[in-house]
Amino acid sequence: MSAALWSQELGLRPVILESESEAGGQLLSTFNPITNYLGVEAGNGTELRDLFTRQLEERGLRPFLGDPVVGIDPVKMSVRLESGKTVRARGMIAAMGVRRRRLGVSGEQEFVGRGVISSGKRDAPGAYGKDAVIIGGGDAAFENVLIIGEFARSVTLIHRREGFSARDEFVEKVRAHPKALIRTNCAVRSIDGDDRVTGVTIEDLATGDLARVPAEIVLIRIGVEPNTDILNGVVDLDPAGYVMVDRDCRTSRPGIYAVGDCAFPASPTVSTAVGSGATAAKSLHTWLNR
Ligand SMILES: Cc1cc2nc3c(=O)[nH]c(=O)nc-3n(C[C@H](O)[C@H](O)[C@H](O)COP(=O)(O)OP(=O)(O)OC[C@H]3O[C@@H](n4cnc5c(N)ncnc54)[C@H](O)[C@@H]3O)c2cc1C
Structure with a gap:
């Protein structure tokens, strides 16, 4: 959301693609108060998400929901969605976050909500x-x-x-x-x-x-892993699957940037996601105007 806001601020026309039916990522499963994001305190993650989405909506930015990106063509600079649609752009910012690691044992899925x-x-x-x-x-x-x-x-x-x-x-x-x-x-x-x-x-x-x-x-609670499967073979990933980026959030592929938890495992916070989103938008804007 930060990358989209800053892209628009710089005169680009961002499209936000979100696989879930609701935007917010990990904020939706954050039930503790968020007191460590500078300038804003929220009773829980959903409250902070609401502030973020409201600000985007005031700028006319609404994510396309419920249609996961299932493939990336870095040459055509396009992504394929699960629905079969293709979205083309002049650059991309990957902000796919992380998911909880699973144990992979019997009963783990079966007893969700039943213990x-x-x-x-x-x-x-x-x-x-x-x-x-x-x-x-x-x-x-x-x-x-x-x-x-x-x-x-x-x-x-x-x-x-x-x-x-x-x-x-x-x-x-x-x-x-x-x-x-x-x-x-x-x-x-x-x-x-x-x-x-x-x-x-x-x-x-x-x-x-x-x-x-x-x-x-x-x-x-055995840790998290990045949602970067679709970037495998597209950009360089580290051995744990996190996107390797430089200080301008550039990946190994020109025009593709990565931000937030999927690229910054040492600092998985809202502050880092928001800050790196702004950095990537700036970098992408500079690259497009090179
Ligand atoms: C319980 C909990 C408490 C936390 N408490 C704090 C806190 O107090 N302070 C703090 O700063 N941080 C906290 N965090 C961490 C914070 O939520 C994350 O650092 C932040 O949400 C990272 O944002 P992100 O955009 O990088 O990734 P995410 O929030 O993981 O969002 C990634 C989004 O990308 C979407 N996505 C993934 N793959 C695809 C695909 N193929 N196609 C389309 N969409 C896709 C996902 O559905 C998701 O919506 C907490 C996290 C948890 C789980």
Whole structure:
């Protein structure tokens, strides 16, 4: 949205293509207040999204919704949409963000909404008096132990390695939490249940032993991966799939730029997305007028 706003500001005619039926990306699943975006405070991500879309609408900018980009032709500078339509332009700015990484085990999809929850902040009250399992070893996993631990009877954090990438302050708080238990060197092999989740099966990676951890609530926080599949072979990606960009948000392909979380994994924030969007629009404008 920032890239579109700045493109228009510079006299270009931006077209915003969004795969979902609603614009907003990760802001739509942000249920915490956003207090770290300079100049604006919002009660949650949707509120901030509303401010963004209102500003775009006042400029006559509305995203085309519900039609994912499924292919990019960098020579013709065109994209193909799932509906079969083709959109041509003089340049492109990729802002496809990231998605939550999946475990890829049985039960993960089947029990969504029936014990497998997607947001600790939103769904924690539903864990009242229940046993919960959180899978992961980063900030998000540890933070959610603390959030869900306010309501649940017990929270078990399961992590496949010995060490954690989470901040020490989170790890220390979880270690001291009376209801929290940490199990390291364990991989989740399945999420089990009947109508609803009843537990997870874990494998001790040192011994190969399988064990069952009873739980009615499961939250998976094992990181994110970029939505850059359609850019594979079009521009250079790093080994994790993030778009490689220079300081002007240029990719390896002239005329194609990348911004936000899909290009800046070290700083996945609204501020970076908004700032890099403006940078890319400026760069694209300069390139078109070269
Ligand atoms: C729970 C949570 C809390 C957060 N809290 C904060 C916070 O407090 N402060 C902060 O600064 N940041 C926070 N963030 C991070 C922030 O939301 C992201 O950094 C920001 O949304 C990144 O914006 P983006 O435009 O790069 O990507 P996204 O928000 O991921 O948007 C990408 C968009 O591209 C669309 N898309 C993807 N592929 C295609 C395709 N092929 N065709 C068409 N459209 C496509 C997606 O549907 C999506 O709408 C939080 C994130 C989460 C999940």
